[in-house]
Structure formats: structure tokens, C-alpha cells
Amino acid sequence: MFNRRTFLAGAGASLLAPAARAELLDAARREGSLTWYIAQVDSEAAEELGRRFTADHPGIAVSAVRTTGQVAYQRLLLELKNHAPQCDVFSTTDISQMPILKERNALLQFEPPNAAGLLPLFRDLSDPGWYYANSATNHFLIHNTNKVPAAEAPRRWTDLLDPRWKNQIALPHPAFSGCGGVWALGVRKQYGWSFFEKMAKNNPRIGRSFNDPVTLITSGEATVGPAPANATFPAMEKGNPLGIVYPEDGCSLCVAPSAIPATAPHPNAARLFLDWLLSDIYSQLSIDRGSEALRPGLAPKPGHRRVEDLTVLQLTVAEIRVGVPEVIEQWRDTFGS
Helix, strand or coil, X not given: CCCHHHHHHCCCCCCXXXXXXXXXXXXXXXXXXXXXXECCCCHXXXXXXXXXXXXXXXXXXXXXXXXXXXXXXXXXXXXXXXXXXXXXXXXXXXXXXXXXXXXXXXXXXXXXXXXXXXXXHHHHCCECCCEEEEEEEEEEEEEECCCCCHHHCCCCHHHHHCHHHCCCEEECCXXXXXXXXXXXXXXXXXXXXXXXXXXXXXXXXXXXXXXXXXXXXXXXXXXXXXEEHHXXXXXXXXXXXXXXXXXXXXXXXXXXXXECECCCCCHHHHHHHHHHXXXXXXXXXXXXXXXXXXXXXXXXXXXXXXXXXXXXXXXXXHHHHHHHHHHHHHHHHHHCC
């Protein structure tokens, strides 16, 4: 059996003590697998990341269950209610879910060694011992370059209210997408809910995931809308006709945390995996897809702007916790879905 006290004794260091790490690896391999609820990337990326972890840690398979942040959260809550645990590591896009889970005693207390290397911004948004920011991506405006010349693309969020974009806008749904809720809340804070009441007159195409606008705009079913950097840049690298604009009135920033449920069926594999999610390796893999650097010394690809160089719609965890449920109800009232 893995000795948690031995492991945590070395957890204050930047690297796990060799003996404790070997003990953790042995315990994780005896468990053999873990289930990862993941909303921070798409299915393809989640599976690739799971395979990379297994390549780095032979004998530990990762089952990546990719869905939207709100759906993953509801699934986890149902498991807790029914005493039927499946999830070993929970990676959401709505950071306000984590303090709620902590208050319910639903998180395993654990301090991953790699957490010490997070940049101050992301360390401050974590709750040491309980949950940690392991991903962050900004949301900008995108357009289909075959249908919208760069000179005519929206430059501000308020440009989407122009009647010329009627039936052409793609949006995420905040009741499904955690980052979609954060984006809508940031825009509401800037312009009030009247922004979305005006937006409704343009009859936007509403998906579920924040990745849906990328798909819809790529296909030409819509031509403009908000989108996350970590879904847009990979799509562009595949040759899809997408252009980006960093909005003059501020990007939305979705800081996404991970934690281990207290009921994790494979707690040792989960500990090892959570520490890996905070490593230089994982951070660089995320940066390569367009996410922000969460650790020092890691550079974005050419053309990818750092969050510190952007105007950002600022939100606190407390604002997200109160505001996202409000936004979901307002959204349903306004858009009827």
C-alpha cells in the first residue's frame, strides 16, 4: 500500500523524493488505470494526452471521458449522490465548481510537488491541497476567412450586434460549457445583459461546447463568433479557413483547475496524474495547442500572444460562482434554450 505520509513529506520540494516517487509509481501501477473527466480540451487532444501520460508512466492506462464542464460536474455530483464513483481526476472549465466540492468534503487533500512551480497568477487561483489551475485559455473573435475578409471582421464584442451578422454568429451555451459561462459573464460585466438581448435579435447559432463555434465557423454554417485559443489554433494548423481577432474590448480568460475526488477508485494513479497535469511536459503540450503558459520559462508558438500582453475581462472566482448560475438562467430566458 502506498504510504501517503511518506509521499507528502517530500511534497514541498519541486521534485518528488526518489524513494517516495518509486513507491507512488508502484502503487499506481498496481491500480493500473485511471478515469479522467476532462472538459479543458477536445476529445482528440484528451486521448492524445492520456496516451502521452501512459508512455511516460507505462502500466497506467488513462480513460479520458471528454464532455463540457457543466455536464462533467453534474455527472460527478450524481456519482457522489449514488455512491458510485468512477472519476479519478476531475478537470473542469468552471473554477467555481471546486470550492463547492471542497465544502462538500468531496475532494481528496493532496499537494502535488509540481504545484510549487506554477506562475504566481495561477498559484493564487489554486487552493493548495485541494485543487490547482492546470490550464488556461483566452477567448477571442474568429471568422471564416473564405466568407469574411480580415478588414471586415468584428474587432470588438459589440460588433457582433451589427445586423449584418444576423444568422451568422456561433455561440457556446453556458449551461453546458464552463468556459462559455465565464465568457458570457465577462461580457455581461462589461456591457450588461442588454448585450445578449440585442444579440438575440441576430438569431445566433447556439451549440453546447465552446469548441462548437470553431466547427460551425470552419464549415461556413456560421461566419463569426467567440472561440477558445486552444481549439482555434489547432484547427488553423490543419488548414481550416479561420482568422482571429483579439478583441479591443478585452479577451475572456478561462482558468481551468483539476482535482481528485475524495471517492477516486484509483487514488494513487490519480495523484501521479494530477502531478503530471502540473508539470512542464503537460504545460508545454497545452501551450502548443494555444493555451497559456502556467509555468515559467515556456514560450508560446509564434503568433500566439501571451495573456500578460492582452486586455482581459477580469473575473474573480467569487464572481464566477455567483454569476454563472445567473447567466445560465438569463440565457434561457433570452434565447429560449
